[in-house]
Amino acid sequence: MNEKTLRALVEAGAVKRxxxxxxxxxxxxxxxxxxxxVVAMTAKGAPRTWxxxxxxxxxxxALGIGTAQLDVSRWQPGQRGLRV
Known part of the structure; x- marks a missing residue:
């Protein structure tokens, strides 16, 4: 789901978590x-990552969400990312 649609859902109160x-x-x-x-997506349809x-x-x-859960069970801070 792109940022514009996700922002509209947040404003409508439809995002639960x-x-x-x-x-x-x-x-x-x-x-x-x-x-x-739903996963936040780029305009090209790929998952948006940071x-x-x-x-x-x-x-x-910035979307207007003040609370988020954090899942770092698969996070590997020393892993090198692929250059695309």
Missing amino acids: VRIIGDGARFHVEADTPNAT GTLDASARWVR
Whole structure:
């Protein structure tokens, strides 16, 4: 789900929970809505990722969300990311 649609869901009160998930060397954001769990996506349709926790948290806060869960069970801080 792109940022514009996710922002509209937040404003409508349809987002129940947000998680910042560490996976490998990157972080991505998932949001629970009444119908499904959605992943924040780029305009091109790829999952939106961040290299640092604070960058992903700032993005979540800019959406208007004050509380998010953090899942670092698959996060590998020393792992090198792939260059695309």
